[in-house]
Amino acid sequence: MKKIYILMILFVFLGVPFSETKAQSSNDSSIVYFTRDISPAGVMKLFEFLKDSVHGNVGIKVHFGEDGNEYFVPATMVEPLCNYLKATLIETNVAYRGRRRYTDTHIQLARDHGFTFAPIDILDSGGTLVMPIENGVRFKNALIGKNIEKYETIIYFTHFKGHGSAGFGGCIKNVSMGMATPEGKKLMHSNNFPVTDTAKCTRCGDCIKDCPANAITLNPLTIDKEKCIGCGKCITTCTNDAINAPDNGEKTKRFLEGLVEYAKPVTEFRNSIYFNIIINVSPSCDCSGNPKKPFVQDIGILMSTDIVAIEAAAHDMVDAAHQCDDAFMKENSVSGKHQIEYAYQLKMGNKKYKIVEVK
Ligand code: SF4
Ligand code: SF4
Known part of the structure; x- marks a missing residue:
């Protein structure tokens, strides 16, 4: 609760435009720009603070969304x-x-989801x-993906939300899993198989519908x-706790460290x-x-040149909104906070x- 209280004070204290602040770090902390204006105009207002740091050919890393999931950041x-x-x-x-498995169908999915304005x-x-x-240590x-070489500046435009195996998915995951080849993704997920508890299974079949690898059978579960590719979708799909993260200790830690x-x-x-x-x-x-419903109100948009700072800030904001110390532990029974700690260690x-709140 102490951290939430400090965060609230920070918001009140900084709840004015800081147009004169262009530095990306100050003393021992990194600047994270924030707006509550969740709109394309809000994105542009934030970007004003970092636009001078952009050079060369620019790639914007997005997620084009999945069939059946409307929660991705809209085009x-x-x-x-x-x-x-x-x-x-x-x-x-x-x-x-x-459709996201092959380049041609992946691009078609992107176009279907409104990403029609750019190559x-x-x-x-x-x-x-x-x-x-x-x-x-892990890898x-x-x-x-080899085409990363074509871009001199990369903007990671990330949806901050939960994840069955990683606790949460933010910029770190958008960089690691998001930029990896399918083979790299498999390697990161390997040995991260969920565990089952047949006694709790009601045989509703939801996990089977959501499993992208046809890896689940019932009777017994x-x-x-x-x-299994270790994606963790079934962990969040099952509301009966019949499928869970491998453990909340060593295997999860190894998976998170691999991501980082x-x-x-x-x-x-x-x-x-x-x-x-x-x-x-x-x-x-x-x-x-087949995603679960959002559990907090929409909060806003963050931007930074520091990947650790922006993850810490986003997590703290969601925790504050959910009135707990680890919102994703509460929702997914998996804490992803080690991503932040390990990225800091590295x-x-x-x-x-x-x-720095921008209005
Ligand atoms: S979602 Fe859970 S309860 Fe439903 S079939 Fe799968 S394991 Fe069983
Ligand atoms: S959804 Fe399927 S592939 Fe993903 S972790 Fe569960 S069983 Fe494995």
Whole structure:
């Protein structure tokens, strides 16, 4: 509660425009720009503070949404920014069934979801770029969509929401899982199989509908490890606690550390700007075709050049709105906070942040 109280004071104290503040860090904290104006105009107002840091060919990393999921950040939100920068919308294919698996159907899905105003580049359509991970413990290399090399500035336009295996999905996940090839995604998810509790299963069948890998069977409830890709969708889908994260200890920690390690060389490869759009905060990720309903009101938009600071700020805001210390632990029984701590340990950014509210 103490942290929530401090956060509220910070908002009140900083609830005025800080147009004179252009520095991206001050003393021992990093600047995180914030607006409650959840609109394309709100995005542009924030971007005004960092536009001078953009150079070269610009790629904007988005998520085009999944069939059956309406919670992804709508195309209209990024359209003016994309047009202003003459940017390319960038994404990677996924490892499971559905239209996002192949480049042509993935692009068609994007167009169907309104991303019609810019070129689209599916980064792994050009092959794989192997990026060494300095001091990596979980991975030695990250397998990243090779077309990343075409962009000098990358803007990660991220939906901040829950995730069955990662606790939450924000900018770190948008960089790691979001920029990885399907093979890289599989490697990150490997050995992260959920555990089942047959006694709690009511055989409603919801998890079967949501599993992208056809890995679940009933009577008794079983997950086929040969097929499971460890995406965690079934964990958030099952409301009866019959499918759960492998444990809340070592395996989850390993998965989160793998995510962070994958993100590290990508963040260092190019000039990067991060957005967290805190709307439709569902416990489920945008890849779920059957997501759970949002559990807090829409909050606003954050922007920073510090990936750790923006994740910490977004998490704290959701915690404050949900009146608890870990909203995603409460909703998903999985804490993702180790993403932030481990990214800080890997010197990817600063946990301390200063909110600059832009009106
Ligand atoms: S969603 Fe849960 S209760 Fe329903 S079939 Fe799957 S495991 Fe059983
Ligand atoms: S984690 Fe669950 S939803 Fe995902 S592939 Fe495995 S069984 Fe299916």
